[in-house]
Amino acid sequence: MTLETDRGGGPTRGVMLDPSVQQDPKLRLEIGICGVTKPDGTEVLEIVAASDLKAGQEIFNTYGEHGNAELVNKYGFALTDNPFDSVKLNKASLVEIATKQMGNDVCQQRCTFLRDQSHLLEEDLEPFEVLPKGNIGPSLVMALRVLFAPEEDFLCWHNLD
Structure with missing residues (x-):
């Protein structure tokens, strides 16, 4: 991909955008995702820099904070050690x-509590995610805390209603 700029007396071409390299924190780019077809039929992506660029200056493009599944699906590449990857x-x-571990009655009681007090068990909301380096997302932490809490703790929460 090449960058064209018309700042400073005519177009400048030939700056390569490398999606696998982190963006320089000193340079902020605002991208208007807008494909443009030039009069000669060439299709280009216009990128507007928020600060001045020198002709030939290297810039980096970022695709946002996406996991590898989304990057592959949308853009056709994945990153090694992607900090936004999750399962x-x-x-x-x-x-x-949980039912196998605690028995049906106990698990059903706790699932009912979770459904009454939150949206944590709704399949399309609050995803249960395992994040990089073995961390888990907050919705999974809360669900596990309620499902596997000692009986005394659960009864205290249940009696708060």
């Missing part, structure tokens, strides 16, 4: 495992 867990599978 989503199926909520029904988690409840099934």
Whole structure:
């Protein structure tokens, strides 16, 4: 991909954009995702820099804070050690495992509590995610805390209603 700029007396061409390199924190680019077809039929992506650029200056393009699944799907590449990569867990599978561990009655009581007090068990909301380096997302932390809390803790929460 090349960058064209018309600042400073005519177009400048030949600056390569490398999506695998982090953006320089001193340079802020505002991208209007807008494909433009020039009169000669050439298709270009216009990128507007928020600060002046020198002819031939290297710039870096960022695709945003996306996991590898989305990067591959939208842009056709993945990043090694992507800090935004995550694995989503199926909520029904988690409840099934909790049922095997605690028994049906206890698990159903806690799932009812979670459904009454939150949206944590709704499949399309609050995803249960395992994040890079083994961390887990806040919705999964809360669901596990309620599902596997000691009985005394759970009864205290349940009696708050």
